[in-house]
Amino acid sequence: xxxxxxxxxxxxxxxxxxxxxxxxxxxxxxxGVRILVLEQGPRLDDHEFTGREDEMAPSLYEDGGGFLTAxxxxxxxxxxxxxxxxxxxxxxxxxxPEHVIRSWCVPGxxxxxxxxxxxxxxxxxxxxYLPRVLLNENNxxxxxxxxxxxFRAEQFPLNLDGCKGSSLCNLGCPxxxxxxxxxxxLPEAERQGVEVVSRAEVLRLEERAAFxxxxxKTPGGKGRPSEWAPGEYEVKARMIISxxxxxxxxxxxxxxxxxxxxxxxxxGFTCHPAHILVAEHDHEITNDVGHPKSxxxxxxxxxxxxxxxxxxxxxxxxxxxxxxxxxxxxxxxxYRRLQMIHVxxxxxxxxxNRITVDRSGKAVVHYTFTNAVVKSMVAATRTSxxxxxxxxxxxxxxxxxxxxxxxxxxxxxxxxxxxxxHFLPGRISVSAAHLMGGCAMGADSAGVTDxxxxxxxxxxxxxxxxxxxxxxxxxxxxxxxxxxxxxxAEGVQIDWRH
Amino acid sequence: xxxxxxxxxxxxxxxVAATVVPETHALDTDGWATLESAVxxxxxxxxxxxxxxxxxxxxxxEYLPIARVVGRFSRLDxxxxxxxxxxxxxxxxxxxxxxxxxxxxxxxxxxxTQPEVQAAIGYRAHPDGWATRRRLAPPESRGTPLITLxxxxxxxxSTTG
Ligand SMILES: Cc1cc2nc3c(=O)[nH]c(=O)nc-3n(C[C@H](O)[C@H](O)[C@H](O)COP(=O)(O)OP(=O)(O)OC[C@H]3O[C@@H](n4cnc5c(N)ncnc54)[C@H](O)[C@@H]3O)c2cc1C
Ligand code: SF4
Numbered sequence: 068x069x070x071x072x073x074x075x076x077x078x079x080x081x082x083x084x085x086x087x088x089x090x091x092x093x094x095x096x097x098x099g100v101r102i103l104v105l106e107q108g109p110r111l112d113d114h115e116f117t118g119r120e121d122e123m124a125p126s127l128y129e130d131g132g133g134f135l136t137a138x139x140x141x142x143x144x145x146x147x148x149x150x151x152x153x154x155x156x157x158x159x160x161x162x163x164p165e166h167v168i169r170s171w172c173v174p175g176x177x178x179x180x181x182x183x184x185x186x187x188x189x190x191x192x193x194x195x196y197l198p199r200v201l202l203n204e205n206n207x208x209x210x211x212x213x214x215x216x217x218f219r220a221e222q223f224p225l226n227l228d229g230c231k232g233s234s235l236c237n238l239g240c241p242x243x244x245x246x247x248x249x250x251x252x253l254p255e256a257e258r259q260g261v262e263v264v265s266r267a268e269v270l271r272l273e274e275r276a277a278f279x280x281x282x283x284k285t286p287g288g289k290g291r292p293s294e295w296a297p298g299e300y301e302v303k304a305r306m307i308i309s310x311x312x313x314x315x316x317x318x319x320x321x322x323x324x325x326x327x328x329x330x331x332x333x334x335g336f337t338c339h340p341a342h343i344l345v346a347e348h349d350h351e352i353t354n355d356v357g358h359p360k361s362x363x364x365x366x367x368x369x370x371x372x373x374x375x376x377x378x379x380x381x382x383x384x385x386x387x388x389x390x391x392x393x394x395x396x397x398x399x400x401x402y403r404r405l406q407m408i409h410v411x412x413x414x415x416x417x418x419x420n421r422i423t424v425d426r427s428g429k430a431v432v433h434y435t436f437t438n439a440v441v442k443s444m445v446a447a448t449r450t451s452x453x454x455x456x457x458x459x460x461x462x463x464x465x466x467x468x469x470x471x472x473x474x475x476x477x478x479x480x481x482x483x484x485x486x487x488x489h490f491l492p493g494r495i496s497v498s499a500a501h502l503m504g505g506c507a508m509g510a511d512s513a514g515v516t517d518x519x520x521x522x523x524x525x526x527x528x529x530x531x532x533x534x535x536x537x538x539x540x541x542x543x544x545x546x547x548x549x550x551x552x553x554x555x556a557e558g559v560q561i562d563w564r565h
Numbered sequence: 566x567x568x569x570x571x572x573x574x575x576x577x578x579x580x581v582a583a584t585v586v587p588e589t590h591a592l593d594t595d596g597w598a599t600l601e602s603a604v605x606x607x608x609x610x611x612x613x614x615x616x617x618x619x620x621x622x623x624x625x626x627e628y629l630p631i632a633r634v635v636g637r638f639s640r641l642d643x644x645x646x647x648x649x650x651x652x653x654x655x656x657x658x659x660x661x662x663x664x665x666x667x668x669x670x671x672x673x674x675x676x677x678t679q680p681e682v683q684a685a686i687g688y689r690a691h692p693d694g695w696a697t698r699r700r701l702a703p704p705e706s707r708g709t710p711l712i713t714l715x716x717x718x719x720x721x722x723s724t725t726g
Binding site: 117118119120121125130131133138139140199201202207210211214215230231232233234235241242353355356357380381382384385386390391392393395396399400402403491492493494496 | 584585586587588603606607610611647650654655659662663666667669670673674676677678679680682683686687688689690691692693694695696697698714715
């Protein structure tokens with residue numbers, strides 16, 4: 068049996084886009100507008116964030132963090148809970164580069180406008196630089212390595228309040244210190260009367276209606292039961308705003324008869340494909356204590372990559388090292404001496420990289436590493452190896468080298484050892500967490516939406532999330548997603564008045 | 566008794582696991598049960614198709630070496646097993662490479678997510694962060710820091726975290 072409910076505005080998804088839209092529209096509730104957020108994942112209570120890798124990854128991420136692209140050569144990480152990926156993000160807060168926004172050529176979208184809105188959310192999310200006293204040695208070594216090579220590493224602004232330096236950000240902060248939409252925007256929206264229903268998966272959209280399945284809480288699983296009784300619902304709405312993320316929104320629109328035929332839908336997927344690189348030092352360093360991500364080196368314009376500090380948990384580390392057996396184990400046992408760098412390639416939208424759905428409606432992400440991406444990742448790996456050695460590392464693990472372990476004595480041969488020929492998809496681990504595109508903004512027929520997220524020819528439907536990006540952003544995207552969502556919400560308010 | 570995915574291919578799975586993570590060689594019955602139950606949990610969340618592919622792939626690994634007249638995989642010595650798996654890892658066929666990558670990832674999931682194993686390799690992350698490492702941190706508060714930044718100032722040294 069299907070239960071029917073009626074609202075004025077329905078928001079699908081509660082991550083960076085959905086949380087922002089919910090808060091921005093919340094004042095409309097006082098004018099009698101009924102607003103509902105439908106989130107397919109659960110709502111976790113504070114005490115459930117234990118920081119344990121075995122418990123948290125399956126509870127926070129789609130497919131436990133192991134969502135694979137169609138050919139199985141890359142894992143995509145994205146959150147599936149109240150707060151979306153902002154629950155698991157690291158909190159680095161950067162404003163979009165001006166040249167990128169200009170290159171998107173979206174009519175009506177100005178960098179100055181995005182910057183102004185980004186700054187609003189930086190203030191809301193308490194963005195600041197960590198004081199030096201709280202930086203760990205993993206981060207300092209990166210800075211020093213860059214400095215010795217003549218690079219200037221930049222410090223990340225971070226959105227923290229009360230950070231204890233547990234280094235567990237990507238498993239959900241156990242100290243409620245990281246400012247995701249689950250901490251800031253959603254609670255504020257709910258305080259003003261926006262309703263949020265968790266475990267509510269939107270199966271498809273029809274003319275001004277969302278068809279929803281509310282799931283039971285799995286026995287022994289984390290999170291509260293849904294606010295609604297489990298079952299099937301038809302939720303009628305005057306306007307629907309899809310904020311399911313790049314993969315979630317694209318898949319939802321592709322399996323909805325009203326939108327499935329939209330030209331460009333699912334196209335232009337980019338994700339900053341990434342490696343986790345590891346180096347071993349002679350002595351222990353502070354690495355799994357302190358905020359994990361304090362510095363980055365932006366080589367996007369020059370060489371198509373960005374390097375960031377990072378520190379991952381044992382299983383994530385093990386999975387990302389190439390190879391197996393005694394050498395792999397030895398490196399794992401050197402955990403306290405490990406320094407890590409996250410290498411991100413600035414990929415470009417190409418026709419073959421796109422999102423589709425299978426017969427059951429599940430998202431399928433097709434992604435091929437273009438020559439340009441392979442080149443960037445190899446160049447990034449070489450530069451990282453130089454930084455590691457300049458920082459004093461004894462040996463470096465480079466996925467695109469064979470064998471992957473490179474001793475200090477061989478440091479002078481890095482260009483020969485780390486090569487594109489060794490970038491063998493399926494052998495090396497590549498992962499991505501900056502998923503972008505699928506419902507690109509653009510001029511007229513070039514875009515699925517306009518710069519306010521209005522879906523072409525579907526007046527009751529908007530998009531407000533990372534799927535709007537017409538191409539990759541070349542930096543960490545959450546602030547830009549919030550800025551775009553804020554624009555979409557403003558457009559909704561303007562249109563509502565008319 | 567619950568039917569498990571690994572049951573029909575357990576010997577091969579354990580032989581692969583002991584080659585991928587040599588420490589598993591020393592696991593007792595309880596140790597294997599812990600590792601395999603984590604793997605089974607992960608598999609339970611996957612589509613039936615993926616579980617069937619895993620079993621087929623493990624069977625392939627078991628019987629592949631017979632073609633080269635060296636015997637079944639689970640009866641080979643450690644160095645021969647390593648050679649077989651290295652061939653899969655670097656196979657010219659993507660399907661084989663990703664099959665092996667998936668299998669090694671499952672083994673590592675079963676092993677490295679165990680809190681005891683994490684402690685044994687020296688992992689110490691704790692929700693209380695710096696407070697649990699009074700001896701080490703925060704660096705500036707313990708006199709001479711091991712590693713200092715090679716610049717005089719950061720963008721905003723005065724802000725508190
Ligand atoms: C591990 C990790 C670290 C990151 N670190 C950073 C960082 O430091 N800085 C930065 O800028 N960015 C970072 N990012 C990226 C950033 O978090 C994302 O780009 C951003 O959150 C995406 O916002 P979104 O609204 O598009 O999607 P999400 O935040 O992923 O939210 C989408 C939500 O929609 C829900 N949903 C999807 N489909 C449906 C449906 N059909 N029905 C109901 N609900 C649905 C999902 O469950 C999810 O909760 C990180 C990401 C990850 C995974
Ligand atoms: S490092 Fe700080 S923000 Fe990250 S999880 Fe730990 S306490 Fe939370």
